[in-house]
Amino acid sequence: MRFTDGALDTQSAWFARLDPMLPAAVRPPDGNVISAALPDGTRVAGVLVQTRLAPDAMATLWSALEVWELHPMLGEHGMPQLLDQWRRTMARRPTGPDSSCLVTWPSRDVGAARAFLDHGLVPLSTLAIRTGAPILPSPGTLQVRRATLRDIDTILPLAMAELEYSAMVGSTVLRPGAAQVKRAALTRHLDQNDPVWIGERDGIAVALAECWFNESVGGSWSETRVRHGLWGYINSFSVAPSFRGAGIGREMISVVHRELAAAGTIGSFLYFNPPNPLSTVFWARQGYRPLWTIWEVRPASALR
Numbered sequence: 001m002r003f004t005d006g007a008l009d010t011q012s013a014w015f016a017r018l019d020p021m022l023p024a025a026v027r028p029p030d031g032n033v034i035s036a037a038l039p040d041g042t043r044v045a046g047v048l049v050q051t052r053l054a055p056d057a058m059a060t061l062w063s064a065l066e067v068w069e070l071h072p073m074l075g076e077h078g079m080p081q082l083l084d085q086w087r088r089t090m091a092r093r094p095t096g097p098d099s100s101c102l103v104t105w106p107s108r109d110v111g112a113a114r115a116f117l118d119h120g121l122v123p124l125s126t127l128a129i130r131t132g133a134p135i136l137p138s139p140g141t142l143q144v145r146r147a148t149l150r151d152i153d154t155i156l157p158l159a160m161a162e163l164e165y166s167a168m169v170g171s172t173v174l175r176p177g178a179a180q181v182k183r184a185a186l187t188r189h190l191d192q193n194d195p196v197w198i199g200e201r202d203g204i205a206v207a208l209a210e211c212w213f214n215e216s217v218g219g220s221w222s223e224t225r226v227r228h229g230l231w232g233y234i235n236s237f238s239v240a241p242s243f244r245g246a247g248i249g250r251e252m253i254s255v256v257h258r259e260l261a262a263a264g265t266i267g268s269f270l271y272f273n274p275p276n277p278l279s280t281v282f283w284a285r286q287g288y289r290p291l292w293t294i295w296e297v298r299p300a301s302a303l304r
């Protein structure tokens, strides 16, 4: 089954009504098409894509190893029926313990949220954006500078502290090889001169912001998530545990926002976990708001 332009238009029109910051819908990737009939006889469909991660893939830091991702192709109606069909499909597939069913959908579609909850999916992550918010000045004594490859041993513990915290409240998985995977990823970003900042107080590294630039253009991954343009992406943001709640995050992010804006970005985005009691409040106060919610159930066999 090929998705017609009509199906894409229906989805784009629904997205535009839901949230002006959503990009237009794009064709789903190749995979297994599942479909369901609505009471009025019309059909809705989605594409189910199975991915198996290599043990050293960066995505192992936040993902199950075996992912069954649904890409719904519908507008306002039909999510409950499509999820029923997804459940029937999964019941016929053998899945392992380190597996998940996952679907990413506009946060403001609360009708769909009800259907996801009813099927056992939980909102593990939120992609949040910030555009046009004023940069809050936050003067203080934090020294913020760009990190270099020489700082890798200093910033790795800060990155791991963020992973440890996030593993308690969201999708992050602290696998035995997580530190090596994170070290390799940080090294690559520093090596290609991506913006990574280190915050120091009295010469001690107390904060890390690992960021990069993301150009949303036709055919890129990011055009499925954010409108076209140059964006700043905040991948990891961490304050050392004993320094949290004292304004360091605020000082650090005001520098990051200023630098990202100076580089010509139209906004910034990041992921946070809705059960994180620190970051949810922190990011909202810094001008971020939900755009997409990543709904997951682990293991995949728990989809109901």
Ligand SMILES: CC(C)(COP(=O)(O)OP(=O)(O)OC[C@H]1O[C@@H](n2cnc3c(N)ncnc32)[C@H](O)[C@@H]1OP(=O)(O)O)[C@@H](O)C(=O)NCCC(=O)NCCS
Binding pocket: 161, 162, 165, 166, 237, 238, 239, 240, 243, 244, 245, 246, 247, 248, 249, 250, 251, 271, 272, 273, 276, 278, 279, 281, 282, 285
């Ligand atoms: C989320 C995180 C980065 C925020 O950094 P932080 O330094 O703790 O945040 P701040 O101190 O700037 O702000 C947090 C609170 O401290 C308050 N605060 C600010 N300055 C303060 C000061 N001088 N004295 C006391 N409290 C202060 C802030 O007002 C804020 O509280 P409020 O929001 O209730 O007003 C940090 O808590 C952290 O690393 N958490 C664990 C990892 C994590 O969740 N990372 C983000 C993943 S998306």
